[in-house]
Structure formats: structure tokens, C-alpha cells
Amino acid sequence: MSQEELSLINFKNVTKTYGSIVALNDISFEIKKGEFVFITGQSGAGKTTILKLILGEIIPNKGDVNVDGLNVAKLDKKDLPLYRQKIGMIFQDFKVLPERTVFENIAVALSVIGLPEEKWEERVRHVLDLVGLTKRTNLFPSQLSGGELQRVSLARALSVNPKIILADEPTGNLDWDTSDSLMKLLEKINKEGKTIVMATHNIEIIKKYKKRIIHVEGEKSV
Numbered sequence: 162m163s164q165e166e167l168s169l170i171n172f173k174n175v176t177k178t179y180g181s182i183v184a185l186n187d188i189s190f191e192i193k194k195g196e197f198v199f200i201t202g203q204s205g206a207g208k209t210t211i212l213k214l215i216l217g218e219i220i221p222n223k224g225d226v227n228v229d230g231l232n233v234a235k236l237d238k239k240d241l242p243l244y245r246q247k248i249g250m251i252f253q254d255f256k257v258l259p260e261r262t263v264f265e266n267i268a269v270a271l272s273v274i275g276l277p278e279e280k281w282e283e284r285v286r287h288v289l290d291l292v293g294l295t296k297r298t299n300l301f302p303s304q305l306s307g308g309e310l311q312r313v314s315l316a317r318a319l320s321v322n323p324k325i326i327l328a329d330e331p332t333g334n335l336d337w338d339t340s341d342s343l344m345k346l347l348e349k350i351n352k353e354g355k356t357i358v359m360a361t362h363n364i365e366i367i368k369k370y371k372k373r374i375i376h377v378e379g380e381k382s383v
Contacts, residue, residue, distance in 0.1 A: 215248070266317055
């Protein structure tokens with residue numbers, strides 16, 4: 162089995178600074194295809210920085226970030242959009258477009274990747290069915306609950322059929338029951354083959370779902 166088959170995401174001696182602030186200091190870890198991993202640590206410890214490095218939004222000051230066989234820091238800017246099609250992203254604050262319907266919010270992602278418009282309907286219906294929002298297709302974000310908004314965010318991430326789902330504190334604005342429901346949905350998606358990397362400081366979620374943990378502590382990784 163090749164190294165690529167063994168490791169989908171590989172951080173090797175990665176350091177990232179913002180001015181005089183050391184967000185990550187010489188951290189190394191790997192995440193295998195099909196894993197569900199929690200990135201944990203206090204606020205400011207570098208959890209979101211790890212996700213941004215994987216996404217290619219920022220590059221490390223030192224070290225290598227390899228994703229699906231590619232050194233992300235060495236990708237040409239023109240190649241980043243194609244690379245990011247491998248990745249779906251969900252956020253604590255949902256980042257849905259308030260003036261667009263649920264259908265339109267997901268179709269935007271399909272437009273960005275260049276999927277022909279005649280294929281949008283089938284793809285959108287599929288992911289809305291997957292996250293249980295079929296009856297919300299034509300509603301606007303203001304008409305949805307927090308849990309439904311997070312499901313829209315997840316559906317949008319899934320619509321591009323990514324290899325990796327990055328989730329940045331996705332339960333941060335949700336109550337326990339809604340958070341638990343979202344986690345069960347993420348587990349289902351993971352079992353279908355998606356690799357999930359989730360930044361969280363929700364102790365209850367961490368205790369209940371018992372995934373592998375990568376813990377970051379600002380200038381240290383343990």
C-alpha cells in the first residue's frame with residue numbers, strides 16, 4: 162500500500178506565525194483516508210489555523226502540508242480552485258447567503274466548480290435528501306432554525322462531492338439536541354467514505370463520540 166493510500170493529510174514539522182504570535186509550533190500528524198478526527202484545544206490554540214492550512218487559505222512559515230499527495234504550499238494560485246474541490250467546509254456561523262433560498266445557496270457551490278446547470282437540480286435534491294431538508298428547498302435562511310442552517314451548510318459542502326469535510330466548531334451555535342443530531346449526520350457521512358476533520362472544544366461531543374483527537378496547545382502539539 163502506498164503512502165498516499167495510507168495518509169490523506171500529512172503535517173510535517175509545521176510552524177505558522179502571525180507576526181510575533183506563534184499559532185502552531187513544529188507540529189506533525191497524519192490523517193488517513195476515511196478517518197473522523199477531532200482537532201481540540203483552547204480558543205486561540207491553532208485549531209482554525211490547521212483547517213486553513215489544509216484548505217490552502219494560508220501557507221506555513223516552515224514545514225510541509227500534504228493533502229491527497231499534493232504539497233499545498235507549493236500549489237500555483239490558479240490550481241487552488243481545482244484543489245479545493247476535494248474539500249467541503251462547514252462553519253460555526255453557517256455562512257449562508259441570506260438573500261438566496263436553500264436551493265440557491267447550494268447551487269452557488271455547484272456554479273463555482275463549473276458543474277453544468279442542467280445537473281444542478283439532481284445534485285441539490287440528492288444532498289438535501291441526505292441531510293433531511295427536502296421540504297425546505299425553497300425557504301430563505303431567515304425562515305430556518307440554527308440546526309437547519311447548519312444542515313444547509315453541510316449540504317453545500319457535500320454538493321461538490323469532496324474527499325474531505327472540514328468542520329470549524331460546527332456545533333458552537335447549536336443546543337445539545339441539535340448538536341447531537343448534526344454529529345449523527347456527520348457520522349453517517351463518514352461511514353459512507355468521507356474523511357472528516359472537525360475543530361471543536363465541546364467536551365460533551367468529544368466524550369460521547371470518542372474520535373481520535375489531535376490536541377493543540379498554541380506553541381505545542383501533543
